[in-house]
Amino acid sequence: MSATSQEDLLGFVSSFSGGDGLRVEETLGDGFVRLRIAEAERRQAKHDIRCVEDAVIELLRNARDAGASRIFVGTAREGNVRTLIVVDDGTGIPPALHERVFDARVTSKLDTMQMDRWGVHGRGMALFSIRENAMSARVMASEVGKGCAMRIVFDVSELGERADQSTWPQLVRANGKEVVRGPHNIYRTCVEFALEERGRCNVYVGSPSETLSTMRVRMPVGFSEGVGMQDVLVAQRAAQALDARELSAVARDLGIEISERNAHRVIKGDIAPLRNAAAVVCGTSAGTRRSAPRLDANERKLALSKEDEQALQVALEKAFEIVGERYYVRLVAKPTLRMTPGHLTVGFDFVEDE
Helix, strand or coil: CCCHHHHHHHHHHHHHHCCHHHHHEEEEEEEEEEECCCHHHHHHHHHHCCCCCHHHHHHHHHEEEECCEEEEEEEEEECCEEEEEEEEEECCCCHHHHHHHEEEECCCCCCCCCEEEEECCCCCHHHHHHHHHCCCEEEECCCCCCEEEEEEEEECCCCCCCCCCEEECCEEEEECCEECCCCCCCCHHHHHEEECCCCCCEEEECCHHHHHHHHHHHHHCCCCCCCCCHHHCCCHHHCCCCCHHHHHHHHHHCCCCCHHHHHHHHHHCCCCCCCCHHHCCCCCCCCCEEEECCCCCCCCCCCCCCHHHHHHHHHHHHHHHCCCCCCCCECCCCCEEEECEEEEECCEEEECCC
């Protein structure tokens, strides 16, 4: 039977049963019924995800269980629409399963169900629950061994979130232990997870543009001839982009909407990369109100002495001789060195030998 015929049949049955035929497996009498599995799953999904922060922790746990060591969370809100972009460097999802992973009971953890501080994980219900509560949920990019990028969009008038989404939590000492205090918002969710998984997962959370900038710095790509976007990790594609136009195209493929102007700012280093969420709060004192973490423009900017800069240029000129001999080109000026936070960019001006 075709999918259309099945839908027509379900619609016909539903019209005579008021929808109960699709929800009830057995009527037991006196108002008691046995729900169909699909209806029971749907109701459980509505309970499992009761706020945006619940969805965030499930996405973080999924990335961790996929073996991710770096998780990038971009978040933005416009009106009542909250968008989450989650990119990781884990094991990835085969393209054929990009839709099926949102089905109930679909999991890659047949023998590795986990119990952590947030409960049982590995039932194959997390992504199903998220999609049931979201306006949209998509795997934007993922392949086996190359990580994953997801885009989730919520209507916060339907699924709530904490009112204060700008305050970072603090670490305070209570009863001889360090505890996290502050509003239970997206930042705190990421911080608590990062502290719990410290040494195993680094979590970076901020605006989508900041997340893009962070991926360029934290996930660099070594130069190799013939290596394209599809050959590197999903999280490395931002670093692979050579100009603003290409970066904005890469961002869209990851689910990040960014203008070419902002892409220029990312490439120039004007949008500073994020710090690991755990590092943001470690060492802060109680009562200190923290805004979203941003590295000072010069905080990670490498400062070479004049002597070291000249020595590096000499070494680069020597290294370029290999290219010159093989491709009949020669330098017309000393190699240029450009410092931006987390980056040292080298440029060679050359011409073809006659």
